[in-house]
Amino acid sequence: MTDTGIRRPLYAVALAAALALTACSSDADDDGGSSGGSAAEPTEAAVEGTDPLPPLPDDVALPIVFVHGFAGSAQQIESNAMRFVANGYPEDRIVAYDHDGAGLDIEAYAAGLTEVVDETLAEFDAEQVYLIGHSRGTGVANLYLEDPAQAAKVAKYVAIDGRPCPEPQVVPCTAPVQAQFPGQTHVEVATSKESFAAQYEFLVGEEPEVVDIVPQRAPVEISGRAVNFPANTGREATLDIWAIDSGTGARTGDEPHATVELGPDGEFGPVELENGAHYEYALSSDASPVVHHLYLQPYVRSSDFVRLLSSAPDGTIGLHVHDDVATPGETTLAKLPYFGEQPFQSGIDVFLPASPDADGTVTARNLPRGDAGRPQTLNVPNWPSSGHTVSLVFADRAVDGA
Structure with missing residues (x-):
């Protein structure tokens, strides 16, 4: 298992780590908290959570x-x-x-x-x-x-x-x-x-009663858009949402939890998710053999503002982690050229050996701003960059259980 050691999101809404060379070839160990089960079918089991407060009147809650x-x-x-x-x-x-x-x-x-x-x-x-x-x-x-x-x-x-x-x-x-x-x-x-x-x-006109983001009792539903970032134009593609093992990032079923054909606006949803479960969001299209895999932290509350920040198949966004051609097969942690000159972006040299079958695991840890004592972890398969792009997206807050 390889730890990328990512400390914090450069862009506070989400850290998108596009891995040009992904992961390690070794098998994942068990200390990542493997769930061992599938989240493909949300259960009716009670969730210890909260309900929203009574609705505010329309003359107070203006749009x-x-x-x-x-x-x-x-x-x-x-x-x-x-x-x-x-x-x-x-x-x-x-x-x-x-x-x-x-x-x-x-x-x-x-x-x-x-x-x-x-x-x-x-x-x-x-x-x-x-x-x-x-x-x-x-x-x-x-x-x-x-x-x-x-x-x-x-x-x-x-x-x-x-x-x-x-x-x-x-x-x-x-x-x-x-x-x-x-x-x-x-x-x-x-x-x-x-x-x-x-x-x-x-x-x-009054102080809020709730400021912390805690799990909701109702089923979690998400809606949003896949966009070509940073232009925010819609990404027309097929979106497959896969339930994954939190400890390895591996898919836990043979079929996606949900499949959505995205039109020119890139809109999708609502899609019901299991509260607190981990998912992979895979964007593919007939126009390119490259699949973009996005791994977001678990959702514990519904959201209409999910943005799957993507790009053209040859594009990259966020904190770019890949092997520098100047030092092949070596991790130097040196800053990569170009990326640091772009707004809200940077890049570091990390060698992440891939596996043709993506049977290894990459672990990324983020220390959230203002709450570094609650490290956040995402585990993903070591997809080869020859046909895959990988984004790890950390929330702008610490997520319980992540």
């Missing part, structure tokens, strides 16, 4: 529209959306605007935001929304608010660690920044429970 930042996606609202829902916020009233995470056309993104806000108002027969922007998303939101007619559609605005509130303030506004949350990084300010509490109190 929320979230605008992500540079090299971001709608997934940046995922953790806080779970917290909002746990406090009684209707799940369908939280909306995220996916736009080009690498582009620079702020005016075009503001125009896109206009469409999203208008569609949201029409869907819920509402007169106003709450607007939340993060990083570059605050620039998009501020430009949107320059139009008085558009500002009238916003009841309150949260500008997270980016542009300050517009002056003069055209709508009630708060601007959480890193200085308010010592030790938290730029993206963490958008996703932490401390930031959530401040946002919730500003929008709803």
